[in-house]
Amino acid sequence: MFIKGMDISTLLEEEACGAKYYDNGVVQDLFAILKAYGTNSVRLRLWNDPYAPDGTPYGAGTNDLDKVIVLAERAKKYQIGYLLDLHYSDFWADPGKQTTPKAWQGMNEDELEAAVYQYTKEVMQTLKDKDLLPEMVQVGNELTNGLLWPSGRKLEFDRIAKYLNAGIRAVREIQADIPIMIHLDNGGFNEMYVEWFDEFTKRAEPFDIIGLSYYPFWHGAMEDYRDREGKPLDQLKGMATKPELVEKLDYPMTKEGQTTFMKDLMELIADIPGGEGFYYWEPAWIPVPGCGWATEAALAYTGEKGPGGNEWANQALFDYNGNALPVLAVIRDFNRQNCK
Template sequence: MTFIKGMDISVQTEIEQLGAKYYNGGEEGDAVHILGDYNVNQIRLRLWNNPYDADNKPYGGGTNDLPTTIKLAQRAAERGMGFLLDLHYSDFWADPGTQVKPKAWQDLSGEALERAVYQYTFDTLKELERNGVLPGMVQIGNEITNGLLWSDGRFENGKAMIRLLAAGVEAVRDYNPAIRTVIHLDWGGDNALYRRWFDEAAAAELDFDIIGLSYYPFWHGTLEQLTDNMNDISSRYGKDVLIAETAFPFTIEQIESEVMIFTEEHAASVPYAIDAQGQSQFLLDLMNAIRSVENNRGIGFFYWEPTWLNIRQARWATEEGKKYLSNDGISANVWANLALFDFRGNALPALQAIRDF
């Protein structure tokens, strides 16, 4: 199997509409084409059920509805890239701290909610294939460390959570058994967490193919802890492992008055310089760690939002989106120093490290 050198470019359509420009060696170009020039071979795209309010105003953060996802997947397919579909099963961001049911499913629970998950998953794949972009992998939920579709699918409600996940997996299997399914948690360096979670999934005989891990070295432990965890869980559960999200900064420079996710406090916690060379070295070390997983179980990585440039209007959420999440702090653009293009849109050396690996 070809080692996955992947990028999550879910924000791409929106940020281009806001004026983002990209350059490779001083020449302006299409961001997807530039990534292809650096041997990026897969993309990952999140999908939100209905990221609009009652007045049809978008929630922002990429506004990743199905038409947006299809168009981005088609652009990537033109460059010969594969496609991982990241189903959030929510109308907006889903992560360990937020797993909100879609508006249309608010009154559903039990078997009715399971049927909704199945039918939505199946219908989504059908529409993707109709448009020529059937994914090779599908994530059943996003960073579901604490479950999904709260409160029904919380991790503490073990059997209910497993039934919801099984409904999604079954829909993928029924539509096309060649599509590989991914179960994705955060905290990639926390082996105790992964054993606790996947022991429960194994006991329930949840049928899936790949364990996805988020690994941001300023949050999720050391690279050694990640490597040990990948080796343990791939052997313990007989699964391939995939770094579903990662990123590392190329600068500590602030953007005007924005509060950045990566801070000087984080800089003190990682064994790399916070510059373009440090970013390259981190990615090289990460790729070597993935490839070192025993029995060739480490299949690759996806870099999260490498094209999210320093454009003030490109925010995690619009005013409507902030209402959905009840968290004003997510409105800012705080990701630009973690991209693989600098603040002016120039391709960074880390892309060369990816190409040459």
């Protein structure tokens, strides 16, 4: 199966703030629309404790386990599978920040390993008890510079592998045949992937899939993706948002440019040996008041400057009013078997 996936992790917050989604002018459940346009999997991120000590949510979906369960149940209703994305952090984990969860601060190396194992196993057991096991598990998010900083920073590959192996073992103990993904960013930088995975695989428990983030205005030409170890799955961000970046792209910032880009991307993935498909990041994150990438509490936690609004809406697959864009039909109609 060629995966046509969507990361819809902010959906519950979007809906709570008033977002509605339309197909041909008719309001529908987002899952129903995505299903009709060929989506066969969704990606759900999980943060350990996305709340300030006083209980104020961090926003951007505030994706704790309860919210993952609600979204997984809705996906199941529409016979859509899901990828569980374990960040091992209380908020965004990416190459610029891999903050150790508040509850794990001050732990030593062995204690962190045990915490990753126990947390992962408890999450998986909870999902299994509810008959909601994911079809794939992503152990860590954009791990290029490691995880659980400062202990597991890049170049500390013994520690990186130790922590990730703990998560892998925990997943396998609950369900041995669930595919496991290891995910980096910078999808056009083949040399970095070779270096990183050369180091990691010397120390790693068996895993199944390499996931890569591909942002076309940062990560180079599509052709740079071809040379990769393992099986890529792509979490991607769509079109460029700044005029000075547009010159780097072959696709105009229009509906037509978006559809052409997506068609070319799917054909490229299908042509890569072992290319399994894609997950489009946050296709439904449209601008509604109160739904942004970080609340004031989150900004205080991360030390970043605000405002924490929506910087993604012009790269979604729905317009600002929630109407499905033509690119969804291109995704629906794509058939790997028709590629040369």
